[in-house]
Amino acid sequence: MAKNANPVRGTRDIMPQEMILRDDIESLILKTYRDHGFERIETPAIESLDYLLDSEGGENLKMLFTIMKRGEKLSLSKDADIRELCDIGLRYDLTLPLSRFYSNNSQNLNLPFKAIQIGNVYRAERPQKGRFRSFKQCDIDIIGDTTFAAEVELIDTTSKALERIGFGDFIVRINDRRILSGIIRSAGFDTDSVEIVSIILDKKDKIGRDGVINDLVEKEFPRDNAEKLLLMTEMLTEENLDTFEIDDEVKKNLKNVIQAIRSLAKDSYKIIFDPTLVRGMGYYTGMIFEISYGPYGFSIAGGGRYDNMIGKFSKESVPAVGFSIGFERIISIMMEENKYKPADYKKLALIYKSESEIASAVEQADQLRKLGYSVSLIKGKKKLGKQLSQLETYGFDYYLDGSKNEGVKELGTKS
């Protein structure tokens, strides 16, 4: 019996037409990143499970794909720990691998190190429209710069990349983890609760204001604190930020970034302070940012500062900040909006009569390739007319009948 040929649940096959778009977009993004002085590196898709489980990846740690140890004896109790069975896992983002990479190779890298990473990450999410278990991210990170110049450079570079591939009129939302935790504590929560409260607040887009309050109450936090928290996030604006009691340096840096980006963006995109912005990962320590696009406010990029992660691998703590473009989201918007016409391949069918002509047909094909055609050899059928209309259906634009001396002809232009 023939097997079901679907890809693994939550993943997808990508067809040729989409691949042309993806390849074009990926190289435009890569080119923009490189023009801005970033350098591409690559790490394996598999990482040690120890690192992954200890990485403050928030909810993503519940979605790890873990890989069986090899040759392991399977005499296990019901409560066996995952680490007894598995020793590696698939990466869920590109930030942890970069931190490990930097620590592993720091003796050959200079600070600030400006990294590009483009690759797939894996999360066993509940499959739903637009969410995949394997998806590509395009990240840039600056390692070794404590100043807000790093944030400005990341936001500017990412915005330029988005504009270059045809996205304009997006909104950069920015916050600082220290402002967020300040609000949470001011609302009456204790320091230990900041992380769980942040995670619940992050769901506001999906479950709404009342949903957040209910979830907090369900976790046995006082309803008063929950109400106060929501009110504070709603009242706080860029203008009244100064009245809020928090480290002056934090506020000043945030304002500086907003100001610099605003002057760079001119009117082509916006940047706003958004005190409800959380970003899921536990590893962020300072500014966090996200780019929303379109009427539904889809998040198409996200990032932030994570000054403590590299310290887990290195002896010294090294500051770092990164920004990641969600490649799949970008592509699916482009496909839906028909945003981009990929480079045109002039597909030509070179028709040959018999296999004995193959070698000379291949040589002829090379000549045609030099003229810019993408050439396929096709064996001629008896009824040329019928074959030509079939070739047209197959997406060919031109043909050349090798048995005649007539040159290249366009398909579908019936005279």
Add this chain to the structure above:
Amino acid sequence: MAKNANPVRGTRDIMPQEMILRDDIESLILKTYRDHGFERIETPAIESLDYLLDSEGGENLKMLFTIMKRGEKLSLSKDADIRELCDIGLRYDLTLPLSRFYSNNSQNLNLPFKAIQIGNVYRAERPQKGRFRSFKQCDIDIIGDTTFAAEVELIDTTSKALERIGFGDFIVRINDRRILSGIIRSAGFDTDSVEIVSIILDKKDKIGRDGVINDLVEKEFPRDNAEKLLLMTEMLTEENLDTFEIDDEVKKNLKNVIQAIRSLAKDSYKIIFDPTLVRGMGYYTGMIFEISYGPYGFSIAGGGRYDNMIGKFSKESVPAVGFSIGFERIISIMMEENKYKPADYKKLALIYKSESEIASAVEQADQLRKLGYSVSLIKGKKKLGKQLSQLETYGFDYYLDGSKNEGVKELGTKS
């Protein structure tokens, strides 16, 4: 305590300089493939374990990375089957995924379908120099063409790609699985033993003639048969192939391919019939081929015809043949031989004085990018002279001091 920051055993981190080379080479290969009428597709790196285990992947099946089912209860006996614990695995090649892809999407594809796949595959090999557990392959396949024109097109396209990236003077070795199994049976082995005998014969490069004979004897095959087999593979040549009793069509097609490629190659590379060529996979059904390069005869590409694999997924049997470039081998040869000078990035450091100048420095950087520089913003230090020699060490070629009106200056040209 700081963690060990090494990548997972058998994998590696890739540094910026190598990535520039890899990106250049990958796009040259991709461009060549597309010029020859192939179309790129992509499938996920994870595939159903059922498919993988049932794929006739030969020795590779012993090297599968398997991924734990999620939320599985671990009450297992010592002899639990891997399928009770794991439901997916990492692909070990790109051929099985392509067969599944074709079957899943055949209603939207035309025959012959000429596919490009470039991606990483995973094998838990014993780590050794030049062998990795995660490595990239560049495959082309033709689905739906039974004629030897498909083999010619694959070998021609792969050779052109290799020549384009600076590899010349290689040797294409070609054989046919049906000739191979014919020899094995003629030497006195029965049909059921053909696969295991092939696998042992395949090791001749590594363990030598005597090693092969010993291994066969160890598997309790008669020494006479083993000796006869080795002798036959050593005696058989392109010239005396006709005296060998095997299907005429098989011999004719093989000779046609050799002839066509020889006329295309002119003197820039060679093609030879090699009756000892096996190729590890169990799924090959017809011609098989490999490209060897350099004094050590490193295999840099391999492929063959696999007419039965797609039939496992589809109702109908569909002919298919593919050729894969071993990207890692190519890159490591290029790095060792210093074969290729990647595109030059003119790295420029734009020095700014204080964070308040960031926005205007970014604008200035954009102007410089338009002139072809890859620009990084660097905060100026007090001692400019010392900083400039540091920037030179860091690989910068040019600098511009934003606080002066002096234009771009070259680093390291002390006047």
